[in-house]
Amino acid sequence: MKLRYSDITPEPTYLNRRAFMVGIGALALGACASEGDAAPPPEPGPLKATPNPAYKYPDPPTKYESATTYNNFYEFGTDKGDPVAHAGSLRPRPWSVVVDGLVAKPQRLDIDEILKLAALEERVYSLRCVEGWSMVIPWIGYPVAAVLNRAEPTSKAKYVEFTTLKDPEQFPAQKPGLFGFGGGLDWPYTEGLRLDEAMHPLTLLTVGMYGKVLPHQNGAPVRVVIPWKYGFKSAKSIVRIRLTEAEPKTAWNKAQPSEYGFYSNVNPTVDHPRWSQATERRIGEFRRRKTQMFNGYDQVASLYTGMDLKKLY
Numbered sequence: 001m002k003l004r005y006s007d008i009t010p011e012p013t014y015l016n017r018r019a020f021m022v023g024i025g026a027l028a029l030g031a032c033a034s035e036g037d038a039a040p041p042p043e044p045g046p047l048k049a050t051p052n053p054a055y056k057y058p059d060p061p062t063k064y065e066s067a068t069t070y071n072n073f074y075e076f077g078t079d080k081g082d083p084v085a086h087a088g089s090l091r092p093r094p095w096s097v098v099v100d101g102l103v104a105k106p107q108r109l110d111i112d113e114i115l116k117l118a119a120l121e122e123r124v125y126s127l128r129c130v131e132g133w134s135m136v137i138p139w140i141g142y143p144v145a146a147v148l149n150r151a152e153p154t155s156k157a158k159y160v161e162f163t164t165l166k167d168p169e170q171f172p173a174q175k176p177g178l179f180g181f182g183g184g185l186d187w188p189y190t191e192g193l194r195l196d197e198a199m200h201p202l203t204l205l206t207v208g209m210y211g212k213v214l215p216h217q218n219g220a221p222v223r224v225v226i227p228w229k230y231g232f233k234s235a236k237s238i239v240r241i242r243l244t245e246a247e248p249k250t251a252w253n254k255a256q257p258s259e260y261g262f263y264s265n266v267n268p269t270v271d272h273p274r275w276s277q278a279t280e281r282r283i284g285e286f287r288r289r290k291t292q293m294f295n296g297y298d299q300v301a302s303l304y305t306g307m308d309l310k311k312l313y
């Protein structure tokens with residue numbers, strides 16, 4: 001098998017370059033931060049959900065082992081194996097999520113309320129990382145719309161911001177390094193969607209996968225999953241959902257605006273500045289596949305009518 005540039009040049013390239021420029025090694029720093037406190041996460045318990053036949057997937061799911069050992073979760077380090085090695089420090093309980101900003105009824109939802117707020121569905125989605133690989137994952141959750149509706153967005157609300165927990169005791173890579181640049185991103189990790197994207201039935205508030213509670217390394221206890229967008233839009237371990245009038249800033253866009261845009265819909269015809277997005281490698285397979293427009297989720301196309309898809313990275 002021929003290794004492609006996109007197989008070996010993931011997101012950290014930019015971080016290495018920046019670390020080099022300031023004369024330190026961000027990766028080395030990450031390693032320091034996490035030595036000593038390496039604790040693997042516990043095995044997640046079972047979680048019941050009803051398979052939703054509308055969201056089956058034609059291909060078999062990725063092996064559970066791969067989906068829980070090959071992860072991007074920079075709060076634990078930049079290597080794919082860092083999350084499973086270090087995520088034992090995350091404490092997913094007690095946990096609550098605040099829903100605030102431009103809403104009539106701000107909420108603070110305890111994780112136990114979240115688990116009961118709507119019927120838990122199993123939905124098999126494909127997750128496509130901007131780095132050029134994909135997985136097929138049976139997620140458990142319900143539409144983010146259920147939570148947004150409860151909070152009653154006001155007519156001014158146009159966007160939704162999702163924020164990951166900031167706690168360096170639980171996330172070793174958030175410990176400030178030299179120049180306040182611990183771990184590489186401007187913590188906390190934030191992501192955002194337009195309100196209509198967040199309200200779309202495909203956008204999933206996710207609390208489990210493979211019939212189990214969400215493993216720490218996959219974003220316990222609650223994350224979002226947006227299957228037609230590159231994986232980095234799907235923020236893990238969220239503590240806040242904020243409704244805003246202006247487009248929210250996002251962690252990857254702040255780090256490298258020319259490479260990670262706000263929309264970031266999966267699009268085979270829009271290359272990443274450093275690699276093509278025309279094909280992808282499904283984890284567990286050898287031959288590359290053709291990338292599908294919107295990752296195959298054509299039902300969202302109408303959200304972008306009249307917009308220049310080439311500009312929606």
Ligand SMILES: Nc1nc2c(c(=O)[nH]1)N[C@H]1C(S)=C(S)[C@@H](COP(=O)(O)O)O[C@H]1N2
Pocket residue numbers: 067070071072073074075127128129130164189217218219230231232233234235236237
């Ligand atoms: N808080 C947080 N959320 C995150 C990330 C991260 O580093 N931190 N990585 C993103 C990226 S790049 C991808 S591809 C997916 C990976 O999800 P998985 O590990 O469950 O497959 O999580 C996304 N959510």
Ligand SMILES: [Mo]
Pocket residue numbers: 072128129130131230231232
């Ligand atoms: Mo990603």
